Amino acid sequence: MLLCLALPAAAWGGCIKIATYNLENLFDLKHDGTEYPGYIPGGPFGWDREMMQIKVDHLTRVIHDLDADIIGLQEVESPAALEKLRRRLAQKGSAYPHFVIADARDATVRCALLSRFAILDSSEIFAEKGPGRSILRADIDISGNRLIVFVNHWKSKSGPESRRLASARALAEAVKKLPEKIDYVLLGDFNTNYNEHETIRHRPTLNDTGGKTGLQHVLNTRFQDAAVEEPQLIRAPAQSLHYNLWLELPGDRRWSARFFGRPQSPDAILLPAALYDDYGLSYRDNSFDRFDPGYLFDRHRIRRWQRADQGRGRHLGRGYSDHLPVYACLQTGPFVFRPESRSPAKSSEKAEIADLYDAKAGAVRFELKNCAVIYRHGDNAVIKQPGGRAVYVYKAAADLDKGGYYDLVVTRLKRFHGNLEITGVKKVRSRPGIAPVSSLYISDPDADFSDPKLENEVIEAYTGRYANGHFYYGNQRQIRLYFADKALAPQAPAQVRIQGARIGYHRSPELVIEKNTHIKKVKP
Numbered sequence: 001m002l003l004c005l006a007l008p009a010a011a012w013g014g015c016i017k018i019a020t021y022n023l024e025n026l027f028d029l030k031h032d033g034t035e036y037p038g039y040i041p042g043g044p045f046g047w048d049r050e051m052m053q054i055k056v057d058h059l060t061r062v063i064h065d066l067d068a069d070i071i072g073l074q075e076v077e078s079p080a081a082l083e084k085l086r087r088r089l090a091q092k093g094s095a096y097p098h099f100v101i102a103d104a105r106d107a108t109v110r111c112a113l114l115s116r117f118a119i120l121d122s123s124e125i126f127a128e129k130g131p132g133r134s135i136l137r138a139d140i141d142i143s144g145n146r147l148i149v150f151v152n153h154w155k156s157k158s159g160p161e162s163r164r165l166a167s168a169r170a171l172a173e174a175v176k177k178l179p180e181k182i183d184y185v186l187l188g189d190f191n192t193n194y195n196e197h198e199t200i201r202h203r204p205t206l207n208d209t210g211g212k213t214g215l216q217h218v219l220n221t222r223f224q225d226a227a228v229e230e231p232q233l234i235r236a237p238a239q240s241l242h243y244n245l246w247l248e249l250p251g252d253r254r255w256s257a258r259f260f261g262r263p264q265s266p267d268a269i270l271l272p273a274a275l276y277d278d279y280g281l282s283y284r285d286n287s288f289d290r291f292d293p294g295y296l297f298d299r300h301r302i303r304r305w306q307r308a309d310q311g312r313g314r315h316l317g318r319g320y321s322d323h324l325p326v327y328a329c330l331q332t333g334p335f336v337f338r339p340e341s342r343s344p345a346k347s348s349e350k351a352e353i354a355d356l357y358d359a360k361a362g363a364v365r366f367e368l369k370n371c372a373v374i375y376r377h378g379d380n381a382v383i384k385q386p387g388g389r390a391v392y393v394y395k396a397a398a399d400l401d402k403g404g405y406y407d408l409v410v411t412r413l414k415r416f417h418g419n420l421e422i423t424g425v426k427k428v429r430s431r432p433g434i435a436p437v438s439s440l441y442i443s444d445p446d447a448d449f450s451d452p453k454l455e456n457e458v459i460e461a462y463t464g465r466y467a468n469g470h471f472y473y474g475n476q477r478q479i480r481l482y483f484a485d486k487a488l489a490p491q492a493p494a495q496v497r498i499q500g501a502r503i504g505y506h507r508s509p510e511l512v513i514e515k516n517t518h519i520k521k522v523k524p
Contacts, residue, residue: 021066035108070116098117107131172240192215221244227244289327357455380392465495498511
């Protein structure tokens with residue numbers, strides 16, 4: 001097994017995004033003799049250096065945009081293939097210094113994991129004897145909390161359910177040996193639907209287990225003949241139950257792949273009771289979703305990696321994967337039930353800016369009233385409701401003037417490296433009155449700019465010390481500074497006053513300096 005340990009990743013509050021993504025055959029350029037025929041380097045199907053680079057570039061785009069902190073991968077041929085992807089991600093600005101791949105046995109494709117947090121240890125679980133795919137275990141350190149991630153890629157449905165049942169039993173046995181209350185996640189391509197106990201009835205060639213399935217009956221995502229729900233995990237933590245996060249989405253969105261046109265949910269994230277308690281890490285309720293930007297689709301079909309002759313011919317250098325990634329958020333601190341996620345509707349839903357922080361990213365329709373524009377830079381702005389929260393508007397503020405009040409409809413939300421952004425608005429209507437901008441700034445002398453509730457706020461004048469890329473202020477507080485232009489940074493160390501800067505978030509809180517009026521040197 002190849003394991004890399006680099007310097008520990010910085011711990012931060014808010015969403016710790018975990019994800020899983022089946023890459024659909026990321027092969028290297030070394031002929032090992034174990035490749036699928038279409039991926040023999042220099043072979044008749046055109047798998048060569050140029051084609052591999054295109055494949056890596058396309059996967060890099062998806063993983064970069066997904067922006068997960070920990071991502072389990074399936075169908076990676078080798079450490080060399082993983083390293084090629086990891087280096088390209090770093091060039092794109094998405095560095096994953098910690099990584100591991102399952103390579104204890106010969107296999108055509110393997111599970112792997114990329115992480116921004118330090119990997120403490122790793123091992124593999126084997127469901128069957130001889131060569132073949134294993135389940136990868138990675139122990140990860142998050143702010144001093146150990147999270148165990150099991151990355152799965154079970155037997156495809158070219159084989160019967162008994163093959164997947166073997167993987168489920170091996171995994172369940174490994175979970176049984178974990179310390180009590182340890183935080184762990186089961187994720188990956190289980191090649192099993194969230195409702196497999198129902199769908200298997202229509203596939204007699206698969207059903208060699210009398211209707212028993214690995215996901216539902218061994219990993220216990222069903223209990224007493226019903227799907228496990230979150231309250232059951234809290235009431236009966238000793239039952240070894242798991243909650244399948246697909247249940248958080250409406251039925252028409254519960255799929256990440258298609259098989260002969262039929263929606264399937266092979267990619268999943270399963271959570272135990274340990275992530276619903278008051279210790280260590282917890283699940284951020286209703287944060288699960290599939291990652292489905294428009295470029296991953298072609299006329300409602302997943303834009304998979306393309307080969308001629310209905311997938312049996314030469315590589316065409318188009319497409320991504322035949323799976324969509326799925327993701328969820330963890331957090332430090334106790335579990336908190338959150339309102340059910342809001343899905344896009346034809347009619348707008350009235351909301352406060354504060355409500356946006358509990359909504360899923362993507363297409364939405366939230367109607368906001370009485371929003372004051374307290375910051376403007378280019379086509380970007382910060383809007384705030386008096387007495388409420390603020391939010392950043394990215395590349396969608398052309399119709400917003402600083403100091404104005406507006407009603408508007410939010411049509412798209414994005415979380416960029418953890419920071420909530422409005423990236424689409426419509427029906428912008430100006431309201432009478434001039435906003436008292438400075439009175440809506442954060443001015444409390446004891447304010448902690450790292451407080452998640454202050455995300456996207458704008459600060460009044462604060463004096464402190466600039467050194468080592470940080471602003472030291474108040475009662476032994478500090479926050480990183482981001483300079484949009486390096487020329488704005490004063491020579492350090494220096495006593496400075498920062499005024500009118502916004503509180504951003506890029507994997508950790510930061511003050512964003514975009515104008516020369518935001519930071520001035522002052523006398524000590």
